[in-house]
Amino acid sequence: MSTTTADEHHDDHHPSGIMRWITTTNHKDIGTLYLWFSFIMFFIGGFMALIIRTELFEPGMQFVDPQFFNSMTTMHAIVMIFGVVMPAFTGLANWLIPLMIGATDMALPRMNNWSFWILPFAFAMMLSTLFMDGGGPAGGWTLYPPLVLQTGDAFPFVIFAIHFMGMSSIMGAINVVATILNMRAPGMTLMKMPLFVWTWLITAYLLIAVMPVLAGGVTMLLTDKFFETSFFNAAGGGDPVLFQHIFWFFGHPEVYILILPSFGVISSIIPTFARKPLFGYSSMVYATASIAFLSFIVWAHHMFTVGMPLAGELFFMLATMLIAVPTGVKVFNWVCTMWRGAMTFETPMLFAIAFIILFTIGGFSGLMLAITPADFQYHDTYFVVAHFHYVLVPGSIFAIIAAVYYWLPKWTGHMYSEFWGKTHFWLSTIFVNITFFPMHFVGLAGMPRRIPDYALQFSDYNQIATIGAFGFGFAQIIFLGLVIATIRGGVKATDRVWEGAEGLEWTLSSPPPYHSFTTPPNVKGEWNWFTHQHYETVKTRS
Amino acid sequence: MINANRKSASKLFVVAIAMFGFGYALVPLYDLLCDITGLNGKSDTVTQQQQPVDFTVDESRTITVEFVTNLNQGMAWDFKPEIAKMQVHPGKAYQTSFFVNNKTMRSMVGQAVPSVAPYAAANHFIKTECFCFTDQLLEAGETMEMPVVFLINPALPEHVKTVTLSYTYFDVSNTADNKMINLKTI
Numbered sequence: 001m002s003t004t005t006a007d008e009h010h011d012d013h014h015p016s017g018i019m020r021w022i023t024t025t026n027h028k029d030i031g032t033l034y035l036w037f038s039f040i041m042f043f044i045g046g047f048m049a050l051i052i053r054t055e056l057f058e059p060g061m062q063f064v065d066p067q068f069f070n071s072m073t074t075m076h077a078i079v080m081i082f083g084v085v086m087p088a089f090t091g092l093a094n095w096l097i098p099l100m101i102g103a104t105d106m107a108l109p110r111m112n113n114w115s116f117w118i119l120p121f122a123f124a125m126m127l128s129t130l131f132m133d134g135g136g137p138a139g140g141w142t143l144y145p146p147l148v149l150q151t152g153d154a155f156p157f158v159i160f161a162i163h164f165m166g167m168s169s170i171m172g173a174i175n176v177v178a179t180i181l182n183m184r185a186p187g188m189t190l191m192k193m194p195l196f197v198w199t200w201l202i203t204a205y206l207l208i209a210v211m212p213v214l215a216g217g218v219t220m221l222l223t224d225k226f227f228e229t230s231f232f233n234a235a236g237g238g239d240p241v242l243f244q245h246i247f248w249f250f251g252h253p254e255v256y257i258l259i260l261p262s263f264g265v266i267s268s269i270i271p272t273f274a275r276k277p278l279f280g281y282s283s284m285v286y287a288t289a290s291i292a293f294l295s296f297i298v299w300a301h302h303m304f305t306v307g308m309p310l311a312g313e314l315f316f317m318l319a320t321m322l323i324a325v326p327t328g329v330k331v332f333n334w335v336c337t338m339w340r341g342a343m344t345f346e347t348p349m350l351f352a353i354a355f356i357i358l359f360t361i362g363g364f365s366g367l368m369l370a371i372t373p374a375d376f377q378y379h380d381t382y383f384v385v386a387h388f389h390y391v392l393v394p395g396s397i398f399a400i401i402a403a404v405y406y407w408l409p410k411w412t413g414h415m416y417s418e419f420w421g422k423t424h425f426w427l428s429t430i431f432v433n434i435t436f437f438p439m440h441f442v443g444l445a446g447m448p449r450r451i452p453d454y455a456l457q458f459s460d461y462n463q464i465a466t467i468g469a470f471g472f473g474f475a476q477i478i479f480l481g482l483v484i485a486t487i488r489g490g491v492k493a494t495d496r497v498w499e500g501a502e503g504l505e506w507t508l509s510s511p512p513p514y515h516s517f518t519t520p521p522n523v524k525g526e527w528n529w530f531t532h533q534h535y536e537t538v539k540t541r542s
Numbered sequence: 543m544i545n546a547n548r549k550s551a552s553k554l555f556v557v558a559i560a561m562f563g564f565g566y567a568l569v570p571l572y573d574l575l576c577d578i579t580g581l582n583g584k585s586d587t588v589t590q591q592q593q594p595v596d597f598t599v600d601e602s603r604t605i606t607v608e609f610v611t612n613l614n615q616g617m618a619w620d621f622k623p624e625i626a627k628m629q630v631h632p633g634k635a636y637q638t639s640f641f642v643n644n645k646t647m648r649s650m651v652g653q654a655v656p657s658v659a660p661y662a663a664a665n666h667f668i669k670t671e672c673f674c675f676t677d678q679l680l681e682a683g684e685t686m687e688m689p690v691v692f693l694i695n696p697a698l699p700e701h702v703k704t705v706t707l708s709y710t711y712f713d714v715s716n717t718a719d720n721k722m723i724n725l726k727t728i
Contacts, residue, residue: 107547146615170558178550212558216565231569234655235614235712242572246565309661 022117025109026514027094032411033116034091035404039480041083041123042397046473048076053435053469056462059454069452070138071130077141081258082165083123085392088400089261090115090172093200095411097176099505099512100194102185102521107178115171122164129154129161140450142247143218145232145240149225159222166211173207176200185504185517187524191282194503198285199264202292206253206260209296214250217243241306248299256295259359259391260288262399263330266352268503269406270334273349274341275500280333287326287333294323304375313372320370324363331360346498347421351402354394354429362390365440380450383443389436393472394429401428401479408483409497413511414490420482427475434468597633600696604629607694610708611640617713618646619680632696635670640688640709644680653677654709663705666695677714 015023024030051072055063064072094112098105106112130136134152137143143158151158180201184193193201220231221243230236232243263284271278278284300308300316308316334356343349365387369378378384401424409415438461443449447458454462493510504523508516607630609623620643630636644650654674658664673688680686694705 108551111551174551174554174558177554178547181550182546208554208558209561212560212562213565213568216562220566220569233712234710235653235714239572239576242569245572246568249565249568307661 023113025105025113027098027106027109027112028411028512028514030106030112030116031091031093031095034087034094034119037116037119038084038088038091038400039483041079041087042476043480044127045076045079045084046476048072048079050469050473052076053466055452056454057466058463059456059459061453064452066452067135067138070140070450071136073450074137074139074141075127075130078126078137078162079123080392081141081254082162082169083119085258085396085400086165086169087119089200089203089258090169090176092196092261092265092400092403092407093172093176096407096505097179097197097200098183099508099516100197100503101180101183101188102504102517102523103179103183104515104517104520106175107183108175111171112175115168115175118164118168118171122161122168125157125164126161129157132157142251143221143243144247145221145224145243148221155225156222159218162218163215166215169207170211173204173211176204177208180204185520185523187522191285192523194264195267195278195281195284195288196261196264199260199267199288202288203257203260206257206292206295210250210253210257213246214254217246217250220246241303244303244306245300248302249296251302252299253292253295255388255391256291258396260291262355262359262396263288265399265403265406266334266355269348269352269402270337271502272406272498272500273346273352274338274343276337276341277502278333279336279339280329283329284333287329290326291323294319294326298323301370301372301375304372305379317370317372321367324367327363331356331363346405347416347418347425348402348406350422350425350429351398351405354425355398355402358394358398358429358432359391362387362392362395365390378443380448381443382439382447382449385449386436386439386443389439393436394432398428404483406498407505408486409493410505410508410510410512412487412490413493413509414486415493415497416482416486416490420478420485424475424478424482427478428472431468431471431475435465435472436468438462438464438468597693597696599631599633601631603632603696605632605694605698605702606630606704607636607692608704608706609638609640610706612708612710614710614712617652617711619644619650619652619711621709621711630694632694632698635691635693637671637689637691640673640690641685642678642680642688642711643685644682647682649679649681649684649715650713651677651679651715652711653714654711657708657710659706659708660702662699663694663702666698667705667707668693668695674709 021029021033024033051064052069055061055069094106097103132153134154136154137148137151137158139148139151149155180193180197190198220229223229224231224233224238228236230238232238232240234240267278267284298316298320300312301320304313304316338353345353365383369375369384369387405416405421442454442458442461445458447454495509496506497510498506504517504521505512507521606627608627609625611621611623613619613621620641622641624639624641628636628638642652644652656669656672656674658667669690669692671689671691673690678686678688690707692707698705
């Protein structure tokens with residue numbers, strides 16, 4: 001984990017060993033902690049997915065009892081969303097935002113330490129519920145009442161764990177916004193920021209706006225269960241459907257929280273390996289902002305089947321379809337960036353291109369789900385499972401992996417093994433499709449999600465999906481080995497690492513000093529996304 | 543710089559806390575929306591006192607009203623309508639009954655929650671007398687006949703030919719200091 005070399009000038013009173021990591025306020029250390037936390041949770045959540053896929057290898061009940069199966073689907077989702085994707089992006093934000101905008105550190109370093117260290121406790125609490133009387137939460141990660149109120153002893157622990165996760169991400173988001181607004185290097189105007197910074201700024205606002213709503217919703221569940229309130233209890237004048245509205249008012253912006261930073265990552269990687277500036281920089285910014293805005297007015301497309309007036313269904317259908325427009329702008333911009341570029345296909349670029357293709361497939365199935373009358377057939381089937389796994393696994397997760405390959409030489413000072421990187425890429429891409437593509441077919445044929453058993457005719461596709469899942473899972477062990485090997489040694493990385501890399505982080509040494517940009521770089525004037533010349537300019541100035 | 547950071551952070555914390563409040567504000571907003579649209583079949587509350595003045599009876603239209611009874615999970619009562627459906631004319635008041643029997647060995651308090659389908663009918667289905675306005679205390683083994691008086695507003699949209707009135711009985715023996723529960727919007 002020694003991604004940073006000790007710097008004698010600054011380290012004189014810095015604790016070493018484990019205390020260094022517990023007390024650290026350094027954005028690079030905290031970024032590393034977040035990324036490792038996310039990586040560990042990725043294997044835990046992945047293990048749960050393999051339990052699900054093992055049970056679904058054959059029809060009938062084989063290995064686990066239905067209650068445990070349901071708690072696996074629930075926990076897999078909670079771990080992957082709150083424990084893997086969100087912390088990974090926060091880790092990338094910690095590592096990269098100060099480097100990209102020329103800041104010394106995050107704006108609020110002490111709070112930064114807090115927001116990370118809450119997480120291991122939150123997840124220890126969440127995972128411990130699996131061993132409690134009545135088992136872990138098994139009503140789905142959406143926590144719909146009244147089903148979720150039947151959770152056993154685990155219930156209050158689940159709610160408090162979600163509160164902690166929420167607090168952690170709100171604090172992380174506040175830190176990101178404060179850093180971006182106040183700590184940019186002189187001359188770094190908002191419209192000169194790298195897109196990763198832009199997408200994170202917008203994501204952070206989304207987090208601040210919706211995580212408290214989730215906190216409110218789960219608090220209502222808690223008081224309904226223990227303090228005789230009737231928010232969702234029809235006998236007391238409440239309405240269970242209200243919870244679904246509150247949950248998805250959080251839940252839909254949440255899915256953009258999970259994807260917007262990946263758009264930033266891809267927008268960094270594609271220009272580097274196409275050796276061309278990003279096509280349509282400002283349209284990318286506006287598209288991101290439009291997606292964020294639209295995400296607040298589409299939530300009820302998750303609940304077409306609960307019953308809604310026709311006008312409501314039409315509104316939510318059309319608003320949802322509208323999101324395809326800014327998303328399409330992004331995809332076309334990436335493609336235009338590659339158009340006639342001098343492309344090379346290093347591992348980060350491969351993951352980025354796979355992201356564009358496979359995320360778009362997930363986007364299209366999302367459009368199909370948006371069609372209200374069709375949604376009545378797709379609702380709660382494996383088609384939905386296929387859709388959101390396409391946007392989250394070869395979407396968010398591939399973007400995170402691409403980001404790790406892209407910046408790992410910068411972080412560690414060593415080049416990774418291109419052979420193992422490419423092996424990891426091809427195995428992941430092939431197996432991810434073997435896993436999730438057949439789910440479209442069984443879903444359209446009517447296989448419901450979150451059920452441990454299925455009708456015989458779904459067997460073939462389920463067996464294919466299970467084989468794919470194990471292949472994908474084992475491929476990630478290559479990734480783990482590669483990351484550890486790269487941290488330990490390897491060919492020395494140059495400062496710029498990639499021939500076409502642009503941005504302030506590449507003007508620093510690889511690995512960067514523990515405290516970087518103690519004197520802010522000056523990026524006044526020449527910095528221009530359209531001339532693609534700024535790396536040299538900034539490098540000679542600073 | 544440090545001051546600017548603190549300022550940004552405190553502003554953003556205020557936003558976060560306000561959004562927590564907004565989550566709670568969604569509760570009355572949702573009720574309001576349901577009242578306006580008839581969403582979720584929440585029908586008009588019309589008690590005897592505020593009974594609407596003379597609707598003209600529309601003999602030319604006949605609407606089928608269906609009665610459906612449900613028991614919430616764990617509710618050990620028998621609950622049936624006197625008749626499964628009846629033909630009514632809009633504007634005229636009708637009476638029907640429901641029967642409920644406490645099959646258990648202990649006294650229990652039940653609360654019926656009504657729902658009207660389709661939504662377009664919810665705001666036009668008026669109950670002037672209903673056991674759902676209060677909860678019921680039934681001794682062990684006790685049976686009760688409960689009347690409902692209702693009428694359909696002649697303004698009911700043309701395309702609605704059938705209206706379903708559904709009741710779900712909830713066990714409220716252990717809730718709310720019982721423990722008269724005041725249902726405001728049912």
